[in-house]
Amino acid sequence: MNSLVLQLDNINKSFGGLSALSDINLHVEEGTTHAIIGPNGAGKSTLLNVCIGRLKPDTGKVTFAGEVLTGRQPHEIAQLGVARVFQTPEIFQEMTLLENVMIPAFSHRDGAFRLNAGELLSRQGELRDDAEHILEDVGLKEMMMTEAGSLSRGDKRRLELGMCLILRPRLLLLDEPTAGMARHDTNQTIELLKKIKSRGMTKVIIEHDMHVVFSLADKVSVLARGQIIAGGDPQSVREDPKVKEAYLGGAH
Amino acid sequence: MDAIFIQILNGLDKGAAYALIALGLTLVFGTLGIVNFAHGALFMLGAFCAVTFQKLVTISAKVRDEGVTAFVAYKEQPYLESWFGDTGRIIIDYSVPLSIMLAIPFMLLVGYVMERGLIKHFYKRPHAEQILVTFGLAIVIQEIIKAYFGANPIPQPAPDILAGSANVGSWVGLGDNLVYPWWRLIYLCFSGLIIFAVFAFLQFTTYGMVVRAGMRDRETVGLLGINIERRFTVVFAIAAVVAGVAGVMYTPILPPDYHLGMEFLVLSFVVVVVGGMGSLGGAVMAGFLLGIVQSFASMNEVKEIFPGIDQIILYLVAVVILLVLPRGLLGRAGVMDD
Amino acid sequence: MTNTKKLLLNDTFVVIIFAAAILAMPIWLDPIGGNYPDLLQKFAIYGIFAIGFNILFGLTGYLSFGHAAFLGVGSYAAVWSFKLLTMNVIPAVIFGVLFAGILAAVIGFLSLRRTGIYFSILTLAFAQMSYNLAYSVLTPITNGETGLQLARSDPRILDRLFSQEQAAGLPSTDLFGETMSGYPGFYFCAVLLIVCFYISMRIFRSPFGLMLKGIKSNQNRMRYTGLNTRPYMLTAFIISGMYAGLAGSLLAVTDPLAGAERMQWTASGEVVLMTILGGAGTLVGPMLGAGLIKYFENIFSAFDDNVLTQAFSFLPDSVLEFVVPVVGLFVGSGWHLTLGLLFMVIVIFLPGGLVEGFRRIYDYFKSGGGNAKTQSVEARNQAGE
Numbered sequence: 001m002n003s004l005v006l007q008l009d010n011i012n013k014s015f016g017g018l019s020a021l022s023d024i025n026l027h028v029e030e031g032t033t034h035a036i037i038g039p040n041g042a043g044k045s046t047l048l049n050v051c052i053g054r055l056k057p058d059t060g061k062v063t064f065a066g067e068v069l070t071g072r073q074p075h076e077i078a079q080l081g082v083a084r085v086f087q088t089p090e091i092f093q094e095m096t097l098l099e100n101v102m103i104p105a106f107s108h109r110d111g112a113f114r115l116n117a118g119e120l121l122s123r124q125g126e127l128r129d130d131a132e133h134i135l136e137d138v139g140l141k142e143m144m145m146t147e148a149g150s151l152s153r154g155d156k157r158r159l160e161l162g163m164c165l166i167l168r169p170r171l172l173l174l175d176e177p178t179a180g181m182a183r184h185d186t187n188q189t190i191e192l193l194k195k196i197k198s199r200g201m202t203k204v205i206i207e208h209d210m211h212v213v214f215s216l217a218d219k220v221s222v223l224a225r226g227q228i229i230a231g232g233d234p235q236s237v238r239e240d241p242k243v244k245e246a247y248l249g250g251a252h
Numbered sequence: 253m254d255a256i257f258i259q260i261l262n263g264l265d266k267g268a269a270y271a272l273i274a275l276g277l278t279l280v281f282g283t284l285g286i287v288n289f290a291h292g293a294l295f296m297l298g299a300f301c302a303v304t305f306q307k308l309v310t311i312s313a314k315v316r317d318e319g320v321t322a323f324v325a326y327k328e329q330p331y332l333e334s335w336f337g338d339t340g341r342i343i344i345d346y347s348v349p350l351s352i353m354l355a356i357p358f359m360l361l362v363g364y365v366m367e368r369g370l371i372k373h374f375y376k377r378p379h380a381e382q383i384l385v386t387f388g389l390a391i392v393i394q395e396i397i398k399a400y401f402g403a404n405p406i407p408q409p410a411p412d413i414l415a416g417s418a419n420v421g422s423w424v425g426l427g428d429n430l431v432y433p434w435w436r437l438i439y440l441c442f443s444g445l446i447i448f449a450v451f452a453f454l455q456f457t458t459y460g461m462v463v464r465a466g467m468r469d470r471e472t473v474g475l476l477g478i479n480i481e482r483r484f485t486v487v488f489a490i491a492a493v494v495a496g497v498a499g500v501m502y503t504p505i506l507p508p509d510y511h512l513g514m515e516f517l518v519l520s521f522v523v524v525v526v527g528g529m530g531s532l533g534g535a536v537m538a539g540f541l542l543g544i545v546q547s548f549a550s551m552n553e554v555k556e557i558f559p560g561i562d563q564i565i566l567y568l569v570a571v572v573i574l575l576v577l578p579r580g581l582l583g584r585a586g587v588m589d590d
Numbered sequence: 591m592t593n594t595k596k597l598l599l600n601d602t603f604v605v606i607i608f609a610a611a612i613l614a615m616p617i618w619l620d621p622i623g624g625n626y627p628d629l630l631q632k633f634a635i636y637g638i639f640a641i642g643f644n645i646l647f648g649l650t651g652y653l654s655f656g657h658a659a660f661l662g663v664g665s666y667a668a669v670w671s672f673k674l675l676t677m678n679v680i681p682a683v684i685f686g687v688l689f690a691g692i693l694a695a696v697i698g699f700l701s702l703r704r705t706g707i708y709f710s711i712l713t714l715a716f717a718q719m720s721y722n723l724a725y726s727v728l729t730p731i732t733n734g735e736t737g738l739q740l741a742r743s744d745p746r747i748l749d750r751l752f753s754q755e756q757a758a759g760l761p762s763t764d765l766f767g768e769t770m771s772g773y774p775g776f777y778f779c780a781v782l783l784i785v786c787f788y789i790s791m792r793i794f795r796s797p798f799g800l801m802l803k804g805i806k807s808n809q810n811r812m813r814y815t816g817l818n819t820r821p822y823m824l825t826a827f828i829i830s831g832m833y834a835g836l837a838g839s840l841l842a843v844t845d846p847l848a849g850a851e852r853m854q855w856t857a858s859g860e861v862v863l864m865t866i867l868g869g870a871g872t873l874v875g876p877m878l879g880a881g882l883i884k885y886f887e888n889i890f891s892a893f894d895d896n897v898l899t900q901a902f903s904f905l906p907d908s909v910l911e912f913v914v915p916v917v918g919l920f921v922g923s924g925w926h927l928t929l930g931l932l933f934m935v936i937v938i939f940l941p942g943g944l945v946e947g948f949r950r951i952y953d954y955f956k957s958g959g960g961n962a963k964t965q966s967v968e969a970r971n972q973a974g975e
Contacts, residue, residue, distance in 0.1 A: 560727030
């Protein structure tokens, strides 16, 4: 049995009386890919926001590798090794792809504030090699001198993924990494994510596309109306009647 | 007790001036998304409408001064007086309130030209650039005024019957020696009226409704097929008129000079931000709050305890409010956060 | 590693060119009437001010409207150093930078809790408070409206310790015997400007600078990469304030008096104008803007109707009568009108400032006058920095 990396206990969150998450318990094991699926408005993005400290849950706590995340600043959570890819890519639009990846590289090594740039400068070459390597991984190396703002949506996603990967996180949270992508791009992204999986990084993926979910996930949790209604390995979830109802019945 | 009452009046008065300028500023910001550093210049232009009007009505001819008999003396007599007699004299006496008739069409025109000619090209540009271009415009307006009217303040008298002071003490039962200048009371009522009119316009007309919707969510209103651009022009012109008439009415209180706009601009920006960017109610509230706080800080009793407090109190309050309430008194999330 | 070395070599080259251009200013400004020691000193001093402002605004995008406070504090500290310690300029400059840095730390610590226009208004409020206090309660320190001046009776402890004789009249500022007015004063400021430029360039190219650019571009992403942005911002703010303090102390070095009007918001506005005019976020832009504004101020404001009548004397009288007053609006005491117009034109047509303009011209010629849009970011970076 693997150890737990992410643990959510009794999370409740409501917005002005509207319950977005109720009594969520979720355990993610080290090295697995855990998919969270569910219809629109089920509370998936809220769940991720609670994990990274963007939202504060009303009750309950989030534990990451033994550390309580609830109530911490976003940058502290990131320092502990949690990285996130957003639904709309959060990148540095006016900078080159290389700089986009170099910034996280710097902040990773120099997370605590230090003015001592000398040490970093002397290692700049090493960091740059690393950055180029990551860009190659996400398939953007040829374009590393172009401005990030000019990329296509899919490429921006990949760039953001690269920016997260260079942090060498223990846990990677992905919010619909393939939404709005063409089939070809989607497949490329799946390959990429599979490659990362072989490195033993734990991932939590929110996804609509079942094709993506079933090609990547080890575990699936189904979220509907703020509650986890089913969980387990992909096969059993697929056959769970409750899930079918949530997707089909809930829609009508 | 007397002193406190007077200070409250003083504060309301100052606050009214701040609130009027801040109202236009925040109206333009909330609907058009423009940070208009030339708004103070509009206030100043209004004040100079009064100056111009007064100059116009007092264009004079040299006539023999009958009062002097010892030698042949001449005096200046305004044409209006020689043509219309007493009516002319009344017009001259009431030149400040009457000049609103000049200020309204003039400010409408200025607002229209400014919005069509300059502002509309800046809707999609960053706030920093809006600030800079309107700041440049403010300098230009200011220098033009300086070139025509000189650098010295030009006093504008209030009408004769309003020149004295009102016996406000006896109205509220605080004794007879409590007086307050009539014109300041008029200004206070006038400001209240204008503020009420702007809110009524936004609240009760369909035009205002669209504008309010635009303040909430500009894109959606645009999608509804409403020609939001034309309404922007109108909103901008209204803001210009509000600033202009405020400027006109302020002239008997403070003789206008070309620098008037800049002085008020800095303060009214503080007011707008303290109220919360884009919140009309916040701007009015902050205007009166800061006005009252300031007049209390200039009481001698307070100054004895905290020397110099009257000099910094506005900024001090602004700093405290902004540090405690991240978006000012009534600001909404997501406005000007980056 | 070779990469780093190439970068440094390149940097050295840039600094040498810059230094040569600055030190040779008396030569190449002569033909266009800019070769007065007073004016040259102003170029250098306001250049430092603008370069420092640019470290904050250009890199992080935080628009401070209160930098004049640091300029003023620098001046006051320097004059007090002249009064109490010595007429030597070195301690004056050190105190100016130090006190400005302390004030910047306090103001920055509070103001940086907010972003956007709220930050701008906070800095403005602090600067206006300093200005109003300097005028009123702090008169014992600032000498209020009159401004802080030297007096014969000042203690000047260090000076008296080393020399017995007392010169007649007011002493003048000096650098180990060399009087700091006229050209020596300019060269002193120029050397400091070059040092400041070098430091600013190193900041721009350092990982620290890259982080600041990241904060400007996307503060959210910075946080979720695990970076606490606050100390970075505060450091940038303090450095920028110290630059302003240095500029303020140099103003006192070249003319030993300090007045409160140096702290007024119009002075803060001026440095914003300089930076934007030249090109915010570029290395040389702010310096260019500062030079241009000070040049116009000096040259244009010196024109009056007599000068104009002479200049246009080739015109027939009837035209002359019309031309002189119209042109007269834009020069002399009306030169602000020219400044305002120039400013609007720049913001409307060239939001990137003068440097952006040069870059466009450069690109235009580079691409053989054809389509100038196909420019790589690398080329732009090089042209801009």
